[in-house]
Amino acid sequence: MKKLALLVAVIALVAFAAAPSARAADTIKIGAAFALSGSIAVYGEGFKKCIDLAVEEINAKGGIKGKKIEIVYEDNKSNPKDCVTAVRKLITVDKVPVIFGPAGSSNFMATAPVAQENKVVLISAQGAAVGLTKAGDYIFRVFPSDTLQGPHLAKLAMSKGYKKVPVMYVNNDWGLGLKNAFVDAYKKMGGTVTDIIAYDEKKTDYRTELLRASKGNPPAIVNLTYINEGAVQFKQAFEMGIKTQWLCGSAARAPKMVELAGKAAEGVIGTYPSVPQNTKAYQAFKEAYKKKYGDDKIPIFGDYNYDMVYVTARAIEKGGYTADGIRKALPQAAKGYKGVTGDKTFDNERSPKFAEYGIWVVKDGKIEDYKK
Amino acid sequence: MDSISYYLQTVLNGILAGCIYALFAMGLTLIYGVLNFVNFAHGELIMWGAYFLFLFMGEPFGLPLYAAILPALALTGCLGLAMDYSVFRPIRRANRLTLLIAAMGLSVFLRNAAQFFWGAEVRTYGLEVTAGMRFFGLTITAPQLAIIAVTLLCVAAVYLLFFKSRLGKSMRALSDNLDLARISGIDTKRAILAAWVISAVLAAVGGILLALDTNLSPEMGVINLIKAFAATLIGGVGNLWGALLGGMLIGLAENLGVLFISPGYKDAVAFVIMVIILLARPYVIIGERSD
Numbered sequence: 001m002k003k004l005a006l007l008v009a010v011i012a013l014v015a016f017a018a019a020p021s022a023r024a025a026d027t028i029k030i031g032a033a034f035a036l037s038g039s040i041a042v043y044g045e046g047f048k049k050c051i052d053l054a055v056e057e058i059n060a061k062g063g064i065k066g067k068k069i070e071i072v073y074e075d076n077k078s079n080p081k082d083c084v085t086a087v088r089k090l091i092t093v094d095k096v097p098v099i100f101g102p103a104g105s106s107n108f109m110a111t112a113p114v115a116q117e118n119k120v121v122l123i124s125a126q127g128a129a130v131g132l133t134k135a136g137d138y139i140f141r142v143f144p145s146d147t148l149q150g151p152h153l154a155k156l157a158m159s160k161g162y163k164k165v166p167v168m169y170v171n172n173d174w175g176l177g178l179k180n181a182f183v184d185a186y187k188k189m190g191g192t193v194t195d196i197i198a199y200d201e202k203k204t205d206y207r208t209e210l211l212r213a214s215k216g217n218p219p220a221i222v223n224l225t226y227i228n229e230g231a232v233q234f235k236q237a238f239e240m241g242i243k244t245q246w247l248c249g250s251a252a253r254a255p256k257m258v259e260l261a262g263k264a265a266e267g268v269i270g271t272y273p274s275v276p277q278n279t280k281a282y283q284a285f286k287e288a289y290k291k292k293y294g295d296d297k298i299p300i301f302g303d304y305n306y307d308m309v310y311v312t313a314r315a316i317e318k319g320g321y322t323a324d325g326i327r328k329a330l331p332q333a334a335k336g337y338k339g340v341t342g343d344k345t346f347d348n349e350r351s352p353k354f355a356e357y358g359i360w361v362v363k364d365g366k367i368e369d370y371k372k
Numbered sequence: 373m374d375s376i377s378y379y380l381q382t383v384l385n386g387i388l389a390g391c392i393y394a395l396f397a398m399g400l401t402l403i404y405g406v407l408n409f410v411n412f413a414h415g416e417l418i419m420w421g422a423y424f425l426f427l428f429m430g431e432p433f434g435l436p437l438y439a440a441i442l443p444a445l446a447l448t449g450c451l452g453l454a455m456d457y458s459v460f461r462p463i464r465r466a467n468r469l470t471l472l473i474a475a476m477g478l479s480v481f482l483r484n485a486a487q488f489f490w491g492a493e494v495r496t497y498g499l500e501v502t503a504g505m506r507f508f509g510l511t512i513t514a515p516q517l518a519i520i521a522v523t524l525l526c527v528a529a530v531y532l533l534f535f536k537s538r539l540g541k542s543m544r545a546l547s548d549n550l551d552l553a554r555i556s557g558i559d560t561k562r563a564i565l566a567a568w569v570i571s572a573v574l575a576a577v578g579g580i581l582l583a584l585d586t587n588l589s590p591e592m593g594v595i596n597l598i599k600a601f602a603a604t605l606i607g608g609v610g611n612l613w614g615a616l617l618g619g620m621l622i623g624l625a626e627n628l629g630v631l632f633i634s635p636g637y638k639d640a641v642a643f644v645i646m647v648i649i650l651l652a653r654p655y656v657i658i659g660e661r662s663d
Contacts, residue, residue: 036492037484037487037492038492038591039589039591041487041491041492041493042492042493042494044492045491045492045493171636196634197634197635198634198635198636199635199636199638200635200636200638200639202591202595203595203638204582204585204586204587204592204595204596205385205388205389205585205586207385207388207627208382208385208386208627208630208631208635208638209630209635209638211378211381211382211385212630212631212635215378227494228494228587228589231494231587232586232587235501235586236586238501238503239501239502239503239504239511239513239516240381240504240511241503241504241506241511256493256494260494260495260496260587261501262496262500262501263500263501264501
């Protein structure tokens with residue numbers, strides 16, 4: 001029913017947007033081209049929950065200068081083509097000055113030039129790919145770039161004594177970017193990459209890729225994978241009797257992955273941009289999330305989405321409700337702002353300047369912080 | 373792992389993938405043979421079959437796996453009939469393009485319907501993951517043994533049905549020439565209904581096996597349909613044994629290919645072979661059918 005209600009809401013919204021009434025000015029509209037269907041809708045639903053939570057909180061406190069925020073969700077169907085359609089629709093029909101961009105670096109990077117050309121601010125809360133914001137000065141992200149993660153992963157491998165590893169990665173902008181960042185750093189530290197295996201997303205059968213990666217029984221395999229792909233791969237590797245230490249990136253770190261893979265995911269470790277969860281801000285966020293949704297499993301990257309809403313709201317308050325105003329105000333609005341995910345100050349490439357990386361491990365069916 | 377078993381394991385992986393493709397392709401090619409159009413909603417039968425099992429295993433039914441399979445297959449058969457009754461029957465005599473577009477629309481509708489009921493997230497049947505059994509350096513799991521055994525069973529059943537029963541004979545007649553079959557007094561309606569049920573059940577069997585071996589997701593049908601379509605093309609559309617061989621060929625080729633080239637091109641291997649075969653000699657594997 002919720003989806004039906006959403007559909008009705010979207011139709012009503014379009015009808016209102018089309019009518020030249022004074023109503024439209026009553027709210028501050030922000031576009032969100034999210035994956036509500038398709039392969040990564042697993043993520044999209046979680047982001048939406050956290051966005052809605054932040055919007056509800058801001059509106060409860062009086063909104064932005066008395067105006068309520070309203071998010072215009074547009075389904076991006078999890079593929080680059082429909083992402084572009086969704087962003088174009090938000091720009092031309094809803095005429096929003098700022099859009100929360102699609103998840104999945106390839107999806108986001110497909111839409112970035114469109115936003116840049118139309119001079120509309122586009123923000124990512126989970127894009128880690130190295131060149132994500134290169135399309136221009138209207139493109140921002142509140143999630144740290146993999147330029148920072150690659151060396152951390154290489155350091156992890158070396159510190160555990162793995163001097164030779166094969167590397168598997170999901171063949172898209174995110175996987176490729178992190179693979180390159182990892183391989184560069186790892187080689188500099190004296191490591192040897194024995195094989196590089198790219199694989200496609202959304203497959204159900206990775207047995208032969210796994211077989212090739214496990215040739216020669218390497219003690220560790222680096223696998224830069226996603227939730228579903230990772231779950232399938234760990235399950236199949238377990239069934240095939242491959243015994244190795246899996247080293248992953250941030251995108252596989254999700255309770256859903258462990259739920260799907262069961263005990264096959266036991267012992268998998270990886271790096272991730274760590275968000276210190278013992279801070280007051282994080283606890284408050286977790287509490288609010290639990291109150292609204294009844295469970296305290298924060299969706300992957302949900303905290304970054306939550307921060308994105310606050311940073312954007314601050315920028316709109318400072319710079320006004322225009323794309324140029326928001327673009328110019330964003331760096332000031334974020335400078336020194338301590339969100340749930342830490343200091344949100346931007347660097348010169350409109351990416352977070354600071355990021356801490358932690359190590360995650362799957363232990364007893366749960367994702368925990370790795371302790372040496 | 374020594375290198376012979378390394379290659380043998382790859383061949384086994386190829387056969388496993390091939391079995392699944394073959395089950396999908398046989399259903400697809402059957403409908404093509406009888407009704408002369410490519411049912412692009414066939415992928416959704418695959419997916420719904422797998423989800424029906426999920427439905428019967430979960431609340432409020434809570435059936436164990438073995439008991440849930442039959443009702444799931446039956447329901448998928450009904451879904452196949454419902455597809456025909458509501459969408460394809462009214463446009464039986466329309467041209468192929470109309471049928472193709474109707475099938476695509478139906479596919480989108482059914483996929484979104486599944487997402488509406490079960491959500492977009494990936495699910496499993498919640499069975500325990502177990503390490504595979506080892507024979508001569510090869511690893512195989514229980515679901516994988518089931519894939520091979522069930523595929524063999526299905527092939528045998530399809531063979532008996534098509535070549536040893538009157539119903540099968542009437543379907544083959546229909547497939548050769550619809551009008552001629554009708555004039556000769558064959559109950560074409562009954563044969564068409566039977567074709568839908570068989571096609572849907574084959575899809576459900578494959579879908580369930582695939583989901584047992586991997587996961588369930590609303591996208592699982594579409595992704596595999598493309599391979600199944602390639603398999604039917606290789607085998608000669610409308611040709612059951614061709615579909616079986618085509619599925620196997622694609623499964624083997626894409627898995628063996630991974631050993632030599634980047635797995636990023638796994639899909640390309642299958643399609644390159646398809647293109648080469650089509651260019652060199654259409655329907656080279658089996659048969660003279662050339663519709």
